[in-house]
Amino acid sequence: MGILDQAPISGNFITKALEIARSVASKPVAVRRVSNMPVKEADFANVIIEEARKRIMKRARGAVAPLSCLRAIEASMKSPTYMDGVKREMELGHELMTGAQSSAMQYAFFAERTAQKWELPGGKITYKSTKPLPINTMGVIGCGTMGTGITISCISVNIPVTLIEVNQQLLDRGMAFIKRVYERNVKQGRISLAMAQKQMSLVNPTLDYGQLANVDCVIEAIFENMKLKKEIFKKLNAVCKPSALLCSNTSSLNIDEIASATTRPDKVAGTHFFSPAHIMKLLENIRGKYTSPETIATVMTLGKTINKVPVLVGNCHGFVGNRMMFHYTAQVSKPEHKLPWFLVIFCII
Incomplete structure (x- = not known):
């Protein structure tokens, strides 16, 4: 109707509004189509x-x-x-x-x-027929790039995490990284300061494996060394409650061999995150020979809970993601397909 066209940039709006109203009081109003x-x-x-x-x-x-x-x-x-x-x-x-x-x-x-609608061979055991265990508390072993990223993924949905390292220096470095991520998110307006402080408070950094006694699930996220991983799983088996899930973030190692270090292979699974773990969406959940349907259902549900896209895969070298990458890099590295190193990295990303 043209009223907004006459709104004053400054001054008394009421006076101007009354002036406009009096000027059209006894006149028909012409409606304008914006189109x-x-x-x-x-x-x-x-x-x-x-x-x-x-x-x-x-x-x-x-x-x-x-x-x-x-x-x-x-x-x-x-x-x-x-x-x-x-x-x-x-x-x-x-x-x-x-x-x-x-x-x-x-x-x-x-x-x-x-x-996400998984089923085991034979089709009788599926996501519909299996009830997941509740995951209310988490443990994470390792404060490197993967461990801190997994921790952020969990506390971002308000799941408390007990974060374990071998020495105080590495533990402090990991906590400093988590703090920087939250500071950057607050600065960019992705999260409020109050919420960032609340979620940061959900991390319990410690050197004591004993504090994992009551967690519902532990994810080991150290470097790829089978001997060390088996030592950790043996320790977790002794410390964690019988119902706790013991998971490994391994990107290629044999889940069954890792599980052999425990007396609960049915509670062992692979949970392979991709770097950086708090950003990348894909989560490869690896079932071993003895991994129970209940454990599978739990890690798949956990993936959705922490806003990942969980995919159930079998236990083979490299699983799916890295298994594809192995062949991809082998092809582009052949003399007839030789590409500059920076193009190879770009293609993989």
Whole structure:
């Protein structure tokens, strides 16, 4: 109706409102359709569009839809008429709907959900027929990149974590990293300071394995050394309550051999996170020869709880993710396929 056009930049709004009301009190009001109004492009419109384009190019990382949205907005600002802008928006929408990325994203959407609907060979034992154990407390062994990332993933959904290291220096370094991650998230507005402090308080850093006595699940996240892992699992077997799950973040080692160091192989599973563990979504859950359906159901549910995409895989060298990468890197390393090292890394990422 044109009222907002007359709003004063400063001054008394009530006085101006009364003035407008008196001027139209005895006159019919002409309703204007926005779609019929000419678009007057502001001088700074191009600057805004370019700035938005730079941000999208940086954050979208190859996705076409965000740029198409920007092009639709740009068309609405620069087209002669409203319908010209609508027509361009429809064209862009059709390109997206029939494009390769649309098909790929739909496939990924349904594949992620299908992967979580696990079943064991034979089809009699499935995610529907097996009840997971409750996981209210966690233990994490190791304060390296993986251990701290797993810890952040757990405390981010308010699961308390007992974090174990072999010496105070490594423990302090790990806690400092977790603190920096939370400080950065607060600075970027992803989380409030109060919530960050609350979640940080859920970490219990210690050198004492005895403090794992009552946790529901422990994830070992040390470097790939079978002898050391078996020593740790033997210790966990003695310390943790009988119902506790003992999991390894190993990326390629044999889960059954790790489980052989315990008297509860049915409670042992692989939980392979990808680096950085608090950001990457994929979680490979590895079932060993003796891993029980209850344990499988629990680690799969835990994956969803900590906002990962859990996938159940079998026990073989490299499992699935690294097994594919082994062959991929072997191919690109052949003389006839030789690529510069930085391209190899880029392709793997």
